[in-house]
Every structure is written in structure tokens, then in C-alpha cells.
Amino acid sequence: xxxxxxxxxxxxxxxxxxxxxxxxxxxxxxxxxxxxxxxxxxxxxxxxxxxxxxxxxxxxxxxxxxxxxxxxxxxxxxxxxxxxxxxxxxxxxxxxxxxxxxxxxxxxxxxxxxx
Amino acid sequence: xxxxxxxxxxxxxxxxxxxxxxxxxxxxxxxxxxxxxxxxxxxxxxxxxxxxxxxxxxxxxxxxxxxxxxxxxxxxxxxxxxxxxxxxxxxxxxxxxxxxxxxxxxxxxxx
Numbered sequence: 451x452x453x454x455x456x457x458x459x460x461x462x463x464x465x466x467x468x469x470x471x472x473x474x475x476x477x478x479x480x481x482x483x484x485x486x487x488x489x490x491x492x493x494x495x496x497x498x499x500x501x502x503x504x505x506x507x508x509x510x511x512x513x514x515x516x517x518x519x520x521x522x523x524x525x526x527x528x529x530x531x532x533x534x535x536x537x538x539x540x541x542x543x544x545x546x547x548x549x550x551x552x553x554x555x556x557x558x559x560x561x562x563x564x565x
Numbered sequence: 566x567x568x569x570x571x572x573x574x575x576x577x578x579x580x581x582x583x584x585x586x587x588x589x590x591x592x593x594x595x596x597x598x599x600x601x602x603x604x605x606x607x608x609x610x611x612x613x614x615x616x617x618x619x620x621x622x623x624x625x626x627x628x629x630x631x632x633x634x635x636x637x638x639x640x641x642x643x644x645x646x647x648x649x650x651x652x653x654x655x656x657x658x659x660x661x662x663x664x665x666x667x668x669x670x671x672x673x674x675x676x
Contacts, residue, residue, distance in 0.1 A: 452608060483663070492668035493609070493654060506663050540608050549658050550597040556608030 453477065454543050454557035462563045468529040471560045475522055475543030481505065482524040483554060484516055487538040499524055500547035531564045538562075567592040569657050571667025578645050579675050586670045588655035589637040595657040598638045599664070600629060603652045612653075613640070645674045 453476035463469055475482050484496040495508035499518035510516075513531075518524045528535060538559045544552035568591040578584045590598075596617040601609035615622045615629045615638065622629050626645075631638040642649055652671050656664040 452610070454608070493666040495663040495665070498663060506661075508663055542608070548661055549664050550660065553599075553611050554664070556601075556610065558606070558608050 452555040452557060454541060454555050456539075456541050456557040456560050458560060459558070460561050460563075462565065463531060464565055465531055465533060467531050467564075468527065469531065469562065471526040471528070471539050471541075471562075473524045473526070473541030473543075473557060475524070475541075476555055479543035479545050479555070480522065481544045481547045481552065482518055482522070483542040483544075484510075484524070484526050485540040485542065485556075487540060487559070488536075493540070496526070498547070505547050528562070533564050536562055536564045567595060567657055567659070567662070567665040569655060569665050569667040571655050571670060573670060574668065575671045575673070577673045577675060580645060580647060582645055584640075584642045584645055584649070584672055584674075586640045586653055586655070586672070587637060588639070588657075588667050589635075590657040590665075591636065592657070592659055593633075593636060595659040597658045598629070598631060599656050599658075600640050601654045601656065601666075603654065603669075605651075609654055642672075645672075647674050647676050650674045 455474045481500045496510040498506040516526045540559045542554040542556045546552040599614035602612045603609040628641040652669045655667040
């Protein structure tokens with residue numbers, strides 16, 4: 451168990467809908483990362499927050515947004531969902547905000563299915 | 566930006582044999598190379614990493630080698646066991662930029 455929790459574990463929804471994925475980092479970790487894992491694209495970095503502030507952005511679609519709250523948990527909001535958004539979404543956390551010097555601990559993921 | 570290629574995509578070995586997974590990267594400024602293991606139904610977990618100032622690192626049955634000139638690095642698992650069966654991901658990063666992952670290798674260890 452990495453200490454990172456993600457809810458829900460599974461999510462099934464329809465095209466055009468909006469969903470929110472939640473992540474609680476390990477105790478003491480200030481940085482949260484979101485990744486999308488699909489069969490053909492592997493693990494793709496979406497966005498990173500550090501102590502409430504956006505630190506880095508990957509190829510995150512404009513339909514997707516995220517935030518980190520004062521208690522350091524984070525939410526990833528996906529809107530106007532398309533079939534191609536079906537994937538595993540992972541949250542990871544680390545103590546510091548520098549990927550080179552801080553090990554990232556991954557949560558168990560949320561499997562999103564868009565029908 | 567950085568691009569990481571990983572080979573092979575699938576690998577089957579007999580229990581007790583060695584397994585080697587190779588990755589190449591494009592950005593010569595990348596300086597940190599972690600390897601992750603993802604078991605079924607779980608998130609990736611860091612198993613070993615190497616920095617650009619080191620050529621090789623070993624941890625029990627697992628080792629990683631880095632060739633900066635050729636821009637490739639490899640994961641070596643010796644005396645494989647059934648519990649080594651998983652998907653393995655390599656990644657590369659430079660400075661403060663996000664990790665860039667390879668597409669993964671599914672390793673099956675046949676008892």
C-alpha cells in the first residue's frame with residue numbers, strides 16, 4: 451500500500467457527462483501528480499500541483515481541469531466526456547515538487563469507462 | 566521534448582532465467598532514469614533508479630545500466646521468479662520537467 455488513496459475505484463458514465471476523480475496524497479507529501487494510462491499511449495503526465503499551486507502541465511485537454519485543496523487532496527475534473535477518455539487515471543504524490551529528487555508514490559487508480 | 570522508447574513490449578522467460586528490458590531516450594540533458602513495476606490492479610511502484618553520473622546500480626536481483634553516449638538504459642532481472650511477472654515502465658527526466666515514460670514491457674515468468 452503506497453499510502454495514496456483514490457476514489458472512486460471504478461466509474462462508468464456516458465459521453466458528454468462530467469466526472470470528478472479524487473486523490474488523497476500520503477501524509478506529509480505536498481506534491482500531487484495526475485497521469486492517464488491507456489493501452490496505446492502508456493502513462494501520460496497530465497498535471498502537477500505543489501502545495502496548492504499548479505507546478506507543471508502536460509498534454510492535458512482543455513476539457514480536463516484539476517486543483518489541489520488546502521488539505522492537499524486533489525481533484526481531477528473531466529467534462530464533455532468522449533469515448534476516448536476511457537482509461538486508468540492515476541494520482542501520485544511526493545514530498546517535494548522536483549521529479550528528479552522526489553520519489554513518486556502512485557495510488558491504485560480510477561478506471562473510467564465512457565459508454 | 567523528451568521521447569522514451571521501450572523494448573520489448575512483451576517478454577516471456579522461464580523461472581530462474583534472466584530478463585532484460587531496454588529503453589532509449591532522446592534528450593541528452595535527461596539526468597534521472599527510474600524504473601517502475603506495475604502489478605495487476607495496482608499503481609506503478611518504483612523499483613530502482615539511476616542518475617546520469619552513475620553507469621550501473623544494483624539492488625539484489627535487479628540492476629540498471631546507463632549508457633549516456635548511446636542514450637540508452639536497461640533493466641536486468643536475474644534469477645526471475647513468478648512474482649516478477651508484471652508490467653515494467655522506464656522513464657526519463659531532466660531537471661524540473663515531468664517524468665516521460667516508455668510504453669511498458671509485460672514480463673511473464675513461466676514456472
